[in-house]
Amino acid sequence: MRISVLTVPDCPNAPVVEERLAQALDGREADVERVDVGDPEQAARLGMTGSPTVLIDGADPFGLPGAHGSLSCRLYRGPDGRAEGAPSVVDLRRALDAVDFTGNCDCSPPDAADRGGRGRLAPVAGGLRAVQQVVLRHFASTGHAPVTEELEAEAAAHGRTAADIVADLAAGDFLVLDDHEGIRAAYPFSDVPTAHRVRIATGVEVWAMCAIDALGIPDMLGTDAVITSADPVIGDTITVDSADGHMSWQPSTAVVYVGQRSCTGPAADVACGALNFFTSRRTACAWARQNPDYTGKVVDQSNAEALGRSVFGSLLAAAEPREGRR
Known part of the structure; x- marks a missing residue:
């Protein structure tokens, strides 16, 4: 400059x-x-x-x-x-x-959170959506991922094994698996600690994969929640209190940086490290300068909230009828 x-x-x-x-x-x-x-x-x-x-x-x-x-x-x-x-x-x-931050990178950052515009809602075919929703509800009720055995009943209703459906969901970047083929994450939830903690109104606490995922959880569950994160540059706490469909941010200057590392690959590898809360645009800019391998932009509160709703708000909508049933 x-x-x-x-x-x-x-x-x-x-x-x-x-x-x-x-x-x-x-x-x-x-x-x-x-x-x-x-x-x-x-x-x-x-x-x-x-x-x-x-x-x-x-x-x-x-x-x-x-x-x-x-x-x-x-x-x-x-x-x-x-x-x-x-x-x-x-x-x-x-x-x-x-x-x-003038202009966007060629790889649109919101697409990384939204699977290149394809959304996070799995297809109905093959029981993928039904099992995805069981996984998400399990996270929301327990704070943790289910084990494969807990998915067998739903998988069997679609004539498949849970392992096969989970593998398909992972291949489509709806889930992330660990080295033992267990579920490590199901966007927006993570089974391992992240920088973004969400306390649901029921008292259950969950980890979110990134800032946008955290912002999408209250709308997806149709409930109040409190999101707590930390500015990666200065360590100060950011809190977002979602109540009755309205979100209150502290500090009031907080923003979200929406970026990605490359145009291909699962969001957990490509984007989640660059979807963070910051206390101000200044610290977001500082982080971007310190991490030149990521490209993206600073997003204000209203746009960050809208992105979270658009990506995750429909994930637990009523499931389609099972194949073969009407």
Whole structure:
């Protein structure tokens, strides 16, 4: 990232904006330069519409339509509504974050959570959906995965063995198996500890595979729940209290980073490590810089909630009639 501070010589606000930029950058890498502008022609050529002007990768994030090159003093409206001679730290941070996350990667991150747009609801054929729903209900009622023997009755109703159906569900990325062919995860649930804990209104506590999975659990079960996670960068706790269909986030600045490692492979390997809660967009950006093997974007609370509902809300909808029955 390249940042240019365009000023007239001896502009008193130049050091102010440089100090605020340092605070807003908060350690992220950037090449910052001050450029003294001495005449209107140079101001117009460089894009300075008043002193100081901040350019981030050549663009003025605070520019106004129709503004012309100028050597006059420039004023910025701060978050409190007051006019100042330099952008506020808050506004500079927002501008920097916007540059960090413009556009999406070619591999759309939400598709990783949603099996490339195919959804998480298993097909009816072969008893897959029926057994998937038994697995999910077992997780919701006990906090743990069922053993294969506990699925035999439902599998037999479809003329198959539980092991065969479980293998098919794993092949379709509806389940994740361990080294002994036991169920390690059934999206959105995990049988092993993760960063995301969900306490259901019944008192049962479950682990979620990722942040989006955790957000989808209350809607999938049609119940209240409390989600607890931690910011991977600073370790602070994030809590989402889902009650009567409404979610309250603490802290209020919390966001979700939605990303993935590559375009292929099961979500547990491709995406779950990059679907995390963060206390703020700033820490999400910091994590993304520290993990360049993941690509993605920061998602606000309402969009994260909507994604969780769309992926998981229908998983326990009424099962289709068993094959051969009407």
